[in-house]
Amino acid sequence: MRLSKTHVPTLKEAPAEAEIPSHILMVRGGYLRKVAAGVYSFLPLGWRVIQKISRIIREEMTRAGAQEVFLPAVIPGELWQESGRWDVYGEQLLRFKDRKGADFVIGPTHEEAIVDLVRGDVRSYRQLPLNLFQIQTKFRDELRARAGLMRGREFIMKDAYSFHATDEDAQREYQFMYDTYTRIFNRCGLAFRAVEADTGAIGGSLSHEFQVLAETGEDALLACDSCGYAANVEQAKARPPAAAAPSAAALEKVATPGKRTVEEVTAFLGLRPENLVKTLLHLADGKPVAVLVRGDHNLNEIKLKRELGARDLVLASDESVEDATGAPVGFAGPVGLGTPIYCDLEVCAMPSCVCGANVADAHYKNVVCKRDFQPTVCGDFRDAAVGDACPRCESGHLVGYRGIEVGQVFFLGTKYSVPMKCNFLDADGKEKPMIMGCYGIGVTRVAAAAIEQNHDKDGIVWPVAIAPYEAALLSLQVGDPQVTEVAERLYAELGKAGIEVLYDERDERPGVKFKDADLIGLPYRIAVGKKGVAEGVVELKARRSPEVHKVKIEEVVRVVREKVVAERAGGGA
């Protein structure tokens, strides 16, 4: 493609609203323009990237035996009422009425639509298994759209849904999809990691997220430095502590005037945060519960919510805390407390601890779990942390990463098939619910994540597999007949060799072309200049490395072709 014939409006300065590299560079590089908060138009270069990613996904899903379909973006509200999610999905679900007053939603995900499709036509185990996927525009009315394509409201997603007759078959499919996702992200040329994940609003019993590793990632990940264990911090466990012998020292009340926070109390009493226990009062569906975690640990609300089986869990307001404990905030403790007490395993394992005394300006020392208070439940209610012992192996410890979630696989079981009566007749003539899985990839987010992982101060550094074009061809002096002759010839030959090339034949100064080429970020750059042509050479440079190579004009197409072909399959240079 000739650059003068394609719409690539590059900018020297990015809009002030763009903050993260992928957003800034996609706008500056002429890939993307904003239409509304979290809603974007793709320009020709941006859409080519999306098409490249989609093609890789399509090829690998098809290869794995899944079949592509296309469900509607607009879904009747009654299907969502049937699944029960009409009431639980909340404000992120964009709802509207048609002219007759019937409820509709714009699909944020398509379990309801696919189940409705499959249950209508599939009656027998002979028609199973089935794995159907689509590449669709979704809309989620995020409480706060941000960061360009990373967290848009409208976005493109590949979603697949599998239906099996038996649990074993469905488990096998889950593993197969996990392997397929690994192939897809490898082909995209991304450094990523699959981690164990929470199932969230989609539900189900088993889930992995595929996380592109990048400093700017929103998700905190923990991985073992010794075995293969890796998990989102929402889900990660640490090895349960060995219980220490309980202290024999007697419970003792100490004055701690005005000392409320962990820092204040530990400084005042000369302790360390790990000697203290935080008592965090929450309202679970409106009822007060207390949670105990060590002073240096973070409560994990997802784990607590799961244990409680609560729909809604919020930190109690100051008034609720005073109602429940009889003391101002900062002095809550489990001793003599009337609410249920959820006690983290690390707290149960402490020989004794310091905690609030449920009266103003006082704490208890030498508090022993099960002697001085009775926990309702002892369990894992904290975030695992960097340095904790691995829950899977004997020797490893957890290290931290940041990641961008680009895909997630779920083992759903019968979460949707039971309420929506997606049943089949088994060989024994019995009606059974289908066993489901669902598998998503954020196509637009993959593009953003690729840039977050691959950019420098000058612009994007695309992996070959998802770059909008594979090479940039720059004519540095369009007024020079020899330069133009060589550039035109190379453009034709690169095309014949099957290289996707963007040919900059604009009447611009060389500096402008170099700057734009760096910004746009195509993997290879061939610069045709007057001096080189006189010597029979052009310059070849890989975007990801600083060296510039002089290559004979007759050889450059072959050299570029070899490099590009080698990298098309993913994995980078």
Next chain:
RNA sequence: CGGGGCGUAGCGCAGUUGGUAGCGCGCUUGCUUUGGGAGCAAGAUGUCGUCGGUUCAAAUCCGGCCGCCCCGACCA
């Protein structure tokens, strides 16, 4: 939804005590330049987010609304 900030030319921004709008980049034309975002000259471009109020006079002061961004809460 809580906290903070912003809305002035395509983009980045300035605009003082209220007096009818400017700078840089980009854009158009010409000449000169031509290996890392050129120089000179001449131009074009505004519902100052919006509605109302105060005033002889509002980008500027006051109020409502809308939009956008950041932090938090939330989230396949």
